[in-house]
Amino acid sequence: MSKNGGIDRSGSDLLDAFADAVLRWPERAAIESPEHTLSYQQLAFSAQRLAARLGDRPGPVAVAAGHHPDTVVALLGILAAGGVYVPIDPAFPVERQRQMTETAGCRLLVGPGTSEHADQLGLSPLELHDSTDQAPAWRTTVVAPGDPAYLLFTSGSTGRPKPVLTPREAITATVGSLRELFEVGPDDRVLQFASLNWDTCFEEILPTLTAGGRLVFDPEAHSASFPRLLRMVERRGITVLDLPTAFWHELVLHLTEDGGRAELPECVRLVVIGGEAANPARLADWSRLAGSSRIRLLNTYGCTETTLITHAVDLLGPRTPEPGRHWEPTGRAPIGRALPHVDELLTADGELLIGGPAIATGYPGLPEATAERFVLRDGHRWFRTGDRAARDEDGVLTPLGRLDHEVKIRGIRVDPAEVEAGIGAHPGVGATAVTATTLAGRAALVAYVVPRTGGPDPALAAELLLYLRERLPGHLVPSRITVVPDLVRTASGKVDRAASHRLHSTAPR
Amino acid sequence: MSLDMPVTAPAAAGPGRTPDPVEALAAVFRRILELDHVPADGNFFLLGGDSLIATRVLSAVARDHGVELTFEDFLADPTPAGLATRIATGSVTADAHRIVAGR
Numbered sequence: 001m002s003k004n005g006g007i008d009r010s011g012s013d014l015l016d017a018f019a020d021a022v023l024r025w026p027e028r029a030a031i032e033s034p035e036h037t038l039s040y041q042q043l044a045f046s047a048q049r050l051a052a053r054l055g056d057r058p059g060p061v062a063v064a065a066g067h068h069p070d071t072v073v074a075l076l077g078i079l080a081a082g083g084v085y086v087p088i089d090p091a092f093p094v095e096r097q098r099q100m101t102e103t104a105g106c107r108l109l110v111g112p113g114t115s116e117h118a119d120q121l122g123l124s125p126l127e128l129h130d131s132t133d134q135a136p137a138w139r140t141t142v143v144a145p146g147d148p149a150y151l152l153f154t155s156g157s158t159g160r161p162k163p164v165l166t167p168r169e170a171i172t173a174t175v176g177s178l179r180e181l182f183e184v185g186p187d188d189r190v191l192q193f194a195s196l197n198w199d200t201c202f203e204e205i206l207p208t209l210t211a212g213g214r215l216v217f218d219p220e221a222h223s224a225s226f227p228r229l230l231r232m233v234e235r236r237g238i239t240v241l242d243l244p245t246a247f248w249h250e251l252v253l254h255l256t257e258d259g260g261r262a263e264l265p266e267c268v269r270l271v272v273i274g275g276e277a278a279n280p281a282r283l284a285d286w287s288r289l290a291g292s293s294r295i296r297l298l299n300t301y302g303c304t305e306t307t308l309i310t311h312a313v314d315l316l317g318p319r320t321p322e323p324g325r326h327w328e329p330t331g332r333a334p335i336g337r338a339l340p341h342v343d344e345l346l347t348a349d350g351e352l353l354i355g356g357p358a359i360a361t362g363y364p365g366l367p368e369a370t371a372e373r374f375v376l377r378d379g380h381r382w383f384r385t386g387d388r389a390a391r392d393e394d395g396v397l398t399p400l401g402r403l404d405h406e407v408k409i410r411g412i413r414v415d416p417a418e419v420e421a422g423i424g425a426h427p428g429v430g431a432t433a434v435t436a437t438t439l440a441g442r443a444a445l446v447a448y449v450v451p452r453t454g455g456p457d458p459a460l461a462a463e464l465l466l467y468l469r470e471r472l473p474g475h476l477v478p479s480r481i482t483v484v485p486d487l488v489r490t491a492s493g494k495v496d497r498a499a500s501h502r503l504h505s506t507a508p509r
Numbered sequence: 510m511s512l513d514m515p516v517t518a519p520a521a522a523g524p525g526r527t528p529d530p531v532e533a534l535a536a537v538f539r540r541i542l543e544l545d546h547v548p549a550d551g552n553f554f555l556l557g558g559d560s561l562i563a564t565r566v567l568s569a570v571a572r573d574h575g576v577e578l579t580f581e582d583f584l585a586d587p588t589p590a591g592l593a594t595r596i597a598t599g600s601v602t603a604d605a606h607r608i609v610a611g612r
Contacts (some may be wrong), residue, residue: 224560225567246561254568410561440543440562465555479557503519 014172015079017210019044020408025212031069032189032219032236037070043209044075049130050077050110054266058083060104060151061246062123064090064111065196069217070128072196074207079168082141089197092473094120103163104151129315137374145169148361152199154304155406155414155476158479159421160370168373170307171202173357177339181238181298181312182270189267190240193221193235198412200274202462203300203308204242226254227262242272244411245299246442249450252282255289274300275406275411276443277399278315278333287316287330294318301335301397304413305373305383307358310344310406311336313396325394335387337373337395337433344397345377350388351403405497407436409443414477416497419445422472423481428452428460433487433500434478444479448504450486457483530596534589537569553587563587570596 026041033220038046045242050073054061058081063074063088078085086104088097101109109118110126118125131195148167155164169396184190192215194200208215220232229251233241243251248271255262278299286292296319301311312322313336321327338344343355359381373384388400407414416434423432432453449464451457461481468477488499533548538547538592542556549570563583571577574596 222580224564224583225571225577226564227571227577229580247564250561250564254564257568258572304602331517437559440541442561444557444559462555474559479559 001269009126012172012188013074013145013168014149014175014210015143015375016205017172017175018076018206021210021212028186028212029214030216031217032151033069034219035412036069040209040212044140046073047076047080049404050074050128051080051141053126053305054081054083054108054110054131056082060084060086060106060109060148061126062086062088062101062104062109062121064088064109064114065119066090067113067196067217067219067222070112072209072215074128075205076209078110079149080141082143082147084165086236087150087197089195089229089473090117093190094470095471095472097121099159100153103153103161103492116244143416145172145357146361150202151201151364152304155412155418156366156369157415157417157421159425162366163364164304165364166199166304166307167231167361170358170360170490171206173341174307174309174339175202175206175210177341178309179211179484181309181310181339182207182272184208184211184213184240188213188239189216189237190214190242191221191236191238192217193242193268194244199304199308200242200244203272216342226251230262230265234267236269237472238265239267240270240272241268242259242274244275245278246275246410248273249279249282249442250487252289253283256285264289264295266291268295270296270298272298272300274288274302274309276408277335278329280330280333283315283333284330292316299329299333303354303383303385305360306342306385307360309339310342310354310358311338311397312411313337322394330376332398334392335389335397335399337397343380343382346389346391347402350390350400352385352387352397353377353382354385355382357379383479405435407445408499409445409475414445414476416445419472419476419478421448422468422476423447423449423464425471426464426467428457428463430454431495433495435497435501437501437505439479446482446501446505448482448484448487448500450484456485529607530593531589532593533573534570537566537573538589547589549590550588553583558587563597566592 022040022044027039030040030043031038046254061078061083065071074083086106088100098121101123106123108126109123110128112128115125124264146167148165151165153161154164184207190204190213192203192204205215216236216238218232220228227386281430296317297315299313300309302309312336315329332358341358343354345353362374375382375384386403388403389397390400391397405416419434420432423429429449431450432447434447436443437446451460460483464481482504484504488496488503490496537546541562542558567578576596
């Protein structure tokens with residue numbers, strides 16, 4: 001980390017912007033949690049101590065990414081050392097975690113009290129907190145913009161987690177744009193809502209910690225009780241909420257069903273949503289809530305491969321409608337317009353391609369998948385999003401659907417083929433088709449399974465559900481598994497997921 | 510319990526009888542999960558529920574019973590019968606558990 005970096009200066013690294021914030025606001029609270037508050041200086045010291053123990057360029061480092069300020073210390077420490085942050089969800093099945101750390105090539109697991117966990121994964125534990133209180137010297141690990149910053153996993157068709165490697169310049173460019181977009185400043189208190197195992201959390205952590213704002217951890221955020229969540233937001237004076245759209249839909253339902261009793265806390269100025277298109281009916285509900293007109297409701301769009309957020313637009317609130325714009329987000333929710341660091345291109349068939357500094361390095365170890373999605377055009381590298389979109393005259397994109405079968409479950413990308421691979425590994429399964437449908441008002445996975453024996457197998461559905469829960473993360477486990485005598489196939493013999501769903505979804509369960 | 514053949518829920522309380530809290534909660538499960546039948550011991554998560562729509566159960570409990578349960582309370586026994594017991598005994602944990610939604 002260098003002390004002479006400047007915010008947004010060309011060629012500067014993300015950590016230079018953090019170092020500047022530490023110099024400007026050393027005593028200010030950087031992270032608040034029920035247990036303690038960390039000032040900018042304390043946070044920097046902790047991160048630097050970890051960096052010193054990791055040594056220069058430690059390579060990919062696994063982090064047991066619990067929802068705790070320690071995980072932010074680990075993130076900053078690894079970046080300061082020039083390493084690659086690889087978050088591992090301790091709640092995932094151990095086999096899945098092992099696949100992730102193996103694929104990433106990790107040797108170390110960082111966290112508080114991780115020795116047993118590290119044993120399970122075949123890694124060496126590195127205790128996050130050492131016994132010394134000594135302030136370390138500022139490190140000067142020299143990093144290049146193209147050096148990798150973090151490695152995350154997204155859904156792949158093979159049944160194994162698919163790694164995405166993101167360079168430092170991508171996160172630096174994106175965070176610069178997001179500070180402007182969110183207008184984050186030292187008076188902001190940003191709730192740390194997103195899981196620290198997904199990239200979304202970086203859009204909460206990094207704009208805040210490079211702008212002098214305060215990141216707030218509180219378990220009430222995840223109590224699943226909206227009355228508790230709203231009281232906590234009020235008590236802690238939260239100004240910015242960044243929520244998965246699916247969760248925001250539930251919040252709006254709660255506020256609407258509660259009539260006039262539930263209120264939006266007055267301290268909130270910005271609600272960021274993203275992950276899937278906002279439901280127009282919920283937007284209409286939101287617009288009728290008392291106090292919602294003073295809150296910016298900002299829609300965001302982006303992929304892991306294009307780093308957090310590439311497009312955004314204010315859907316409702318004080319910034320809408322923009323002057324001269326005919327604006328009806330409650331008719332059909334738009335994606336947004338490209339942020340300053342983003343290049344975009346719509347192909348002849350409407351696919352959105354993203355270029356610029358924020359695209360990922362690729363899928364390490366998967367050259368074919370990388371070549372398929374990261375393409376060269378006119379001498380520039382572009383990422384094929386797989387999303388079709390239409391562009392209005394003012395640059396705002398509206399979604400037109402997917403080019404492939406990928407679906408979003410609770411805002412997380414899922415390739416149905418990965419779930420099918422998981423189900424197909426069970427010895428009792430002959431064939432399977434997985435697709436997403438609307439169940440209970442939200443997107444959910446449904447699976448149709450033909451038993452290997454061919455005959456009826458009444459216990460198979462329940463058995464499969466338990467089998468999958470032991471092997472896959474929750475968002476990959478279908479909400480419904482139905483045992484059927486056959487699946488619909490195309491002329492070429494491939495399983496037709498949509499037709500199989502149409503045939504069997506109305507069958508008595 | 511088979512997912513394909515859920516056991517029929519106990520009969521609803523007849524006129525003049527005190528509404529059965531278990532049946533009332535089974536009705537909440539049926540509405541939220543869009544199912545015709547939910548048994549008293551039907552597990553919310555095995556019937557297709559997830560952490561996201563669990564919020565609707567907790568909101569309904571808060572509205573109908575004035576009790577603010579946490580996700581951890583719910584996880585301890587996520588069935589109509591289990592939830593009814595928890596509401597009746599008021600045994601509510603102090604520490605909230607975590608659901609973390611990704612994107």
